[in-house]
Amino acid sequence: MSKQLNIVRSPAVPLNMENVDTDQIIPARFLKATSREGFGKNLFRDWRYENDDDTKPRKGFPLNNPVYKGKILVAAKNFGCGSSREHAAWAIKDYGFDVVISSFFADIFKNNALNNFLLPVTVSEGFLQKLFAAIEKDPATELEVNLQEQTIKLPDGSWQAFEINNYKKTCLLNGYDDIDYLLSIKDDINSYETKRAFQF
């Protein structure tokens, strides 16, 4: 897993469906593992294959269409809703995506993605439609996502800025994770504990 992100330049895979929930991203029956690896092969399992049979890919599903490839997934509104399973972010990252673009992400998914160095990029609905149109016209269209500048660009020069909080940006640029940080402020946590009103 690449633990550092800055500029991702790549064609993108379009998934133009709203309200994609984490049960679709990785169905519950694949959550029985006790490690984080290997979820990519079951990413979108029931949309990808007929009757749960991986020798029968469903025609028409974008991941099965060889014209679409790349490290960027472009998804429609309310992506990642439903269950908190981090396995959804693991599966997307393990499959080979570094960036997911949508006009709207569910909260828990967004956090899970950030914690796994998968960059969620929120763009306007208008810009999202533009991305879908550009990819449909030419699947080889290269998008450029620049974390340092917080921009996403199309080859025709059009671009949009995206938001990310400074702390998370630093983490992604440098490959730091939250646990390292929290462990480093142990003294603050200890002193908070001594001041707690109730030992719940």
Add this chain to the structure above:
Amino acid sequence: MGKTLFEKIWEKHVVKTIDGGPSILYIDKHFIHEVTSPQAFNGLNKRGIKVLRPHQVVATADHNVPTLNQHLPIKEELSRLQVEALKNNCAEHGIELYGLGHPYQGIVHVIGPELGITQPGMTIVCGDSHTSTHGAFGNIAFGIGTSEVEMVLATQCLMQTKPKLMRINIEGKLNKGVVSKDIVLYILSRITASGATGYAVEFAGSAIRSLTMEARMTICNMSIEMGARCGMIAPDETTFIYIKGRKFAPTGEEWDKRLAYWKTLYSDNDAAFDKEITIRAEDIEPMITYGTNPGMGVGVTGHVPSLSEIDEKEKPSFEKSLAYMGLQPGANIKGRKVDYVFIGSCTNSRIEDLRMVASFVKGKHKASNVEVWVVPGSKQVEKQAIEEGIDKVFSEAGFILRQPGCSACLGMNEDKIPAGKYCISTSNRNFEGRQGPNARTFLASPLTAALAAITGEVGDIREYYKETELVTN
């Protein structure tokens, strides 16, 4: 300016705030289960550290467990390994585990409240999105991912950005036959499955105040279905009476001290919300979903929207959803045959839910075309149901009372609805494949599900109201 309930609790738990970044939030209680915790423990082991405050962590096995013959070893190997991993991890780190066979075992969001672990004013997390359930007691409770589970195990803290605040008021008196599940399905049908994303939601108003604790839990449980970070209800006498005397409830002087604090937990009159919605309780009917997200719901006498009622942009997902459900635009839902009835899940598997179902079912028998599974939320609920004779009502009706677990809510164990079959379910998600590959789910209240069990089709419980003494909540 006054403060909201959320702000009062949040401010007490901020250890520190990073400039231009998230806050470090202290977590009072951390629930864990077998599915989302193993990778977190692996992470700790890799770092060579131990759980910081094991006594603030409570574990149970629920998602993956069989609901028949729980005394036998789990047949499915991967499930068994996961449950064993939880056992080993808890033993190694000194965490209390209510595993299979323990009298307190059950769905994590059912056992926390029933044991009195869940209390007002706390911060509570769990690697499970329905942690929002606990907010019914007036605390901040939300679901987290596995990396965050690891963070909390390691440091008892989380990085969190303060969400925006929304209040949803339900004012007035509920119609007969309308219960808390209908309230939350109604809200969802109004604001959609993403209507509260980015918000902490406080449910308020006279209709909410009149609800029991278990009914309030049903509503907060499904706040995640609106996308909310958490759901909450200010604690009141109903809350305090519910907690008092439970296993882990405070006693004596400590009770008095906490109670005094709990009584300060409400949104001040002049507190500001980023968004506020008011709904009239009288407008709410018994509800049912027809689609593949919980926002796709209508009154049981309503119909699936016709294409002309759907926004152009949303047509592809709408049509995909109906194709999955085998329904036509504009179709009536009332009268539709069902094949399975599932009464269970952290939304509706508590004793009041079972009493509600039993009050309607008593003396009746299920329709021959349906299979009915009742899965209690915990060992304690199961025990209570047996003590009250509810198990007999069910067996006489041809229902199967299974053992506690998540069961067909997510179909991780053997309890799956077969492909193409229709299931009316008291759970919280009707996503594609949620109850089994290609299974079709109608979400509804325990009463509406009980009615379908008897008649074999979707019906309107209000038509039966006069002839039976129904228990509601």
